[in-house]
Amino acid sequence: MNTSGSDGSFNTAIPFQHIIISAAILCLLPPCSLETEKMYKVDLPVDPSIENAVEMRRSAETARKARIFNTRLRVLGLDLDALNQQVQEKKHQQNMEKQRDKAFDKLREYHDEALLHQDIDEREKQAALHTDLTQYWATHQRVEDSSDADLKCGLKGAFCITIPEAELGPASMKIFPGEDIGEEQRRREQMKKAERDLRAQKEDNERRLLGDKHREMLASKELVHQDRTGLQLRALEEECKKAARIALDNYNQALAAERTETLKEQHRREERENLAEMRHTLTSDLMTECAEAAAREVGGGRLPPVLVDRWKGMSPVQLSAIQREREEQLIERQRQREAEKIQDAAWELQLLKLSREAEEEERRAEELRTEKRIQTDRYNMQLAREQQAHQEYLNKKLYTNKPSKDYFYQFNTSSR
Numbered sequence: 001m002n003t004s005g006s007d008g009s010f011n012t013a014i015p016f017q018h019i020i021i022s023a024a025i026l027c028l029l030p031p032c033s034l035e036t037e038k039m040y041k042v043d044l045p046v047d048p049s050i051e052n053a054v055e056m057r058r059s060a061e062t063a064r065k066a067r068i069f070n071t072r073l074r075v076l077g078l079d080l081d082a083l084n085q086q087v088q089e090k091k092h093q094q095n096m097e098k099q100r101d102k103a104f105d106k107l108r109e110y111h112d113e114a115l116l117h118q119d120i121d122e123r124e125k126q127a128a129l130h131t132d133l134t135q136y137w138a139t140h141q142r143v144e145d146s147s148d149a150d151l152k153c154g155l156k157g158a159f160c161i162t163i164p165e166a167e168l169g170p171a172s173m174k175i176f177p178g179e180d181i182g183e184e185q186r187r188r189e190q191m192k193k194a195e196r197d198l199r200a201q202k203e204d205n206e207r208r209l210l211g212d213k214h215r216e217m218l219a220s221k222e223l224v225h226q227d228r229t230g231l232q233l234r235a236l237e238e239e240c241k242k243a244a245r246i247a248l249d250n251y252n253q254a255l256a257a258e259r260t261e262t263l264k265e266q267h268r269r270e271e272r273e274n275l276a277e278m279r280h281t282l283t284s285d286l287m288t289e290c291a292e293a294a295a296r297e298v299g300g301g302r303l304p305p306v307l308v309d310r311w312k313g314m315s316p317v318q319l320s321a322i323q324r325e326r327e328e329q330l331i332e333r334q335r336q337r338e339a340e341k342i343q344d345a346a347w348e349l350q351l352l353k354l355s356r357e358a359e360e361e362e363r364r365a366e367e368l369r370t371e372k373r374i375q376t377d378r379y380n381m382q383l384a385r386e387q388q389a390h391q392e393y394l395n396k397k398l399y400t401n402k403p404s405k406d407y408f409y410q411f412n413t414s415s416r
Helices: 016-028 033-042 050-066 071-076 081-140 182-280 316-398 405-409
Strands: none
Touching: none
16 A cells, blocks of 8 residues: 655655556456457447447536645635625525515415405395395285284284174174273373473472582582682792792891801901011021020920921031030941952952852763763664664665656546
8 A cells, every 4th residue: 555644755656566556457368359340330320319428427527626726715715606606595585585485474364355245245235135125025024914903003904804794703702792891991091190290300400500500610619619718828938938039038138137247357357467477587586596495495304396498407516515525426437448359358268269169060960971971872873873773774675666647646646
């Protein structure tokens, strides 16, 4: 098996046994002459569908290779054909959705019209049925044709009995002699009662109207009273506001007068204080330059503190004391410098000794590192010789079959 490394170098060669087997197979095959090719050549008709299918596959393969082996498209990841196809599919989907919505709208309108026509037909059927029923009642079920039409219609247009009364039996009798003797009296009483009821209703209506008018009059009087009370309250409120404004103005005027007097008094007090301060400044120890004013007695054997704002300088006794203190400080400083020089010399001797010891230790460590480096170099030289020998074995004895350019040209020729 032939393999190549990540850096493009050829690591292994084709086994020698495979080459021998391939040569033997080629030797066993019979030679093919020109006459044999002519003898077996037959002109068969070619199916155009197959050629079209093959051409379509070749075109698809060519487009696929152009898309795959295009570095710009592969690295940037931009496929214009796919994006255009997606855009076309999106537009097609939107058109389909619009057509579907239009179809649904048309179907909804058709259903609405169908329901409207059905409702109109139902109403027309009900109207026709009512008309037919009314006509049937007027034609076949009249009141005058009923059996008791003489009672309902007052014997007007009633059905006339043609049978003689002598031949009629008791069942045909409707009004008996002596029946309902006080009918006239009862009707008069009913008419009187109806008149009394009507009169009572009229009186009740009149009393109710009078009560409504009285209540309306009382309500209007109450409203008038409320309006008058509101006007009086508003007038009193205005008077109170006016009095409050007058009182507030008087109070503000009093406050203004008091403030003016206070300002005048404050101005007079400030003038008096300024004059007193000027007099005190002119007669103070600062202006008269009094030296005793700078010292203040505190008692208890302590030194008197100096008042900075009144100090006029030091006395000769103080100056001589400061000079003696300075000389003593110079002598003490000289003695400290000599002691520091002796200590520095001792530290320098100690540092010199430590530096010598450190140099000796560094020299011994350098010798050890040199010896280790020599040993490492010898070991590396031995490893280099072994690797070189192994590389010569691989290049001259093991990997003798080197691949040609045709071997590398067979890759990346197809998109599959």
